[in-house]
Amino acid sequence: MIKGQCLCGAVQYQYHGKIENSILCYCTDCQQAQGSIAGWNSAVDQTQFELTSGREQLKEYFHTPNKARVFCQNCASPLYSYRTDLPDIIRLRLGSVTEGDIPAPKEEFFLEHKPNFIELR
Ligand SMILES: [Zn+2]
Numbered sequence: 001m002i003k004g005q006c007l008c009g010a011v012q013y014q015y016h017g018k019i020e021n022s023i024l025c026y027c028t029d030c031q032q033a034q035g036s037i038a039g040w041n042s043a044v045d046q047t048q049f050e051l052t053s054g055r056e057q058l059k060e061y062f063h064t065p066n067k068a069r070v071f072c073q074n075c076a077s078p079l080y081s082y083r084t085d086l087p088d089i090i091r092l093r094l095g096s097v098t099e100g101d102i103p104a105p106k107e108e109f110f111l112e113h114k115p116n117f118i119e120l121r
């Protein structure tokens with residue numbers, strides 16, 4: 001069981017599946033959206049994802065027409081994104097996970113934007 005929440009705690013969720021893999025994405029969209037070095041995400045099954053509180057705090061931002069970036073409008077924590085043409089898969093923002101196992105990233109994308117002070121062990 002995976003549990004997670006936004007920074008203010010208004011939005012809480014559980015994921016009933018297992019997180020099989022994770023990726024780091026250094027594209028500028030991810031960097032700006034997370035305010036950080038990379039997006040750390042995992043594609044998970046939407047049907048196994050359960051919001052346990054704070055649904056009314058969720059807001060969607062469309063930076064590109066078919067991709068919703070979902071965040072808490074109270075504290076601005078990014079929580080997940082999904083493509084409108086593939087709504088059964090959500091990309092969970094793994095920094096929001098508070099409980100459960102997350103595998104180390106196996107793949108990195110947009111390495112040209114990866115800061116040279118980052119090394120993966
Ligand atoms: Zn929040």
Ligand SMILES: [Zn+2]
Nearest residue numbers: 025026027030
């Ligand atoms: Zn990206």
